[in-house]
Amino acid sequence: MDVIRSVDTMHALALGWRARGKKVGFVPTMGYLHRGHTTLIELMRQRCEILVVSIYVNPLQFAPTEDLSRYPRDPEGDARKCQAAGCDVLFMPDNLYPPDFRTTVDVSGLTSRWEGAARPTHFQGVATVVCRLFGLVQPTVAMFGEKDFQQFTVLKSMARDLAMGIEIVPGPLVRDHDGLALSSRNVYLSADERARALTLHRALYAIRDHASPDAEVRKAAGRSILQCDGLDYLEIVDPETLEAAPVIDRPLRAIATARYGRTRLLDNVAVLPA
Numbered sequence: 001m002d003v004i005r006s007v008d009t010m011h012a013l014a015l016g017w018r019a020r021g022k023k024v025g026f027v028p029t030m031g032y033l034h035r036g037h038t039t040l041i042e043l044m045r046q047r048c049e050i051l052v053v054s055i056y057v058n059p060l061q062f063a064p065t066e067d068l069s070r071y072p073r074d075p076e077g078d079a080r081k082c083q084a085a086g087c088d089v090l091f092m093p094d095n096l097y098p099p100d101f102r103t104t105v106d107v108s109g110l111t112s113r114w115e116g117a118a119r120p121t122h123f124q125g126v127a128t129v130v131c132r133l134f135g136l137v138q139p140t141v142a143m144f145g146e147k148d149f150q151q152f153t154v155l156k157s158m159a160r161d162l163a164m165g166i167e168i169v170p171g172p173l174v175r176d177h178d179g180l181a182l183s184s185r186n187v188y189l190s191a192d193e194r195a196r197a198l199t200l201h202r203a204l205y206a207i208r209d210h211a212s213p214d215a216e217v218r219k220a221a222g223r224s225i226l227q228c229d230g231l232d233y234l235e236i237v238d239p240e241t242l243e244a245a246p247v248i249d250r251p252l253r254a255i256a257t258a259r260y261g262r263t264r265l266l267d268n269v270a271v272l273p274a
């Protein structure tokens with residue numbers, strides 16, 4: 001596995017692969033890798049000839065009040081995990097943006113609600129960094145986890161709208177042994193917060209398993225289980241438009257974000273008609 005820190009070296013390598021018609025798979029991350037990330041890397045390994053993983057904690061997607069400076073990092077451990085999962089090139093730029101960088105990418109509509117309502121500049125930062133990474137890595141196919149369901153929908157829409165010619169593939173949401181969705185931010189949780197955080201996926205499972213076609217009835221079943229320090233949203237949405245659906249008459253997605261202490265946790269589950 002090669003570790004590349006220079007943006008120019010990465011781009012030159014990628015243009016060479018493109019000229020030779022290589023199928024390049026790409027898994028972008030912010031590091032502090034867990035089994036959710038390594039599952040995506042292993043799945044992507046089976047779909048491509050050259051596998052690139054990036055690790056970059058992107059300042060553009062953090063608001064000034066958020067956890068950029070204390071975001072957990074473990075570059076040596078991450079490199080070992082990438083190598084074991086079959087990565088060919090680990091792209092770990094110290095600085096991704098040129099000093100006079102002035103472009104932003106805005107996927108309107110899809111980004112204004114749910115996570116976007118709670119974090120108004122977040123998806124613009126995500127779309128912008130992924131667009132630049134796509135330009136540098138020139139992938140044929142890229143994988144994003146369903147753990148961040150809205151992010152996956154936004155990036156799929158961006159790639160299609162801008163005719164990027166990159167296949168955007170969902171990766172399955174990976175959970176801890178007790179059901180908590182794996183997240184780099186789980187390290188922030190105290191023992192008590194982590195215990196209560198288990199009610200987040202249980203509430204979503206209750207919504208999934210309830211027999212009623214009425215979304216309000218199902219959401220009430222979920223809310224009655226949930227224990228948290230603040231619920232940002234708990235909704236049943238259309239997976240393409242992310243609009244709230246009143247009736248469970250087709251495959252939908254229950255999505256939720258709840259706070260435990262200072263930590264916001266996201267989770268979601270597929271919901272099918274009874």
Ligand code: AMP
Nearest residue numbers: 029030036144145147148172173174182
């Ligand atoms: P992050 O490092 O949090 O930016 O995540 C990098 C990629 O890994 C994104 O596509 C995430 O959706 C994905 N990811 C994070 N946690 C999980 C998980 N528990 N299961 C599956 N994919 C995940």
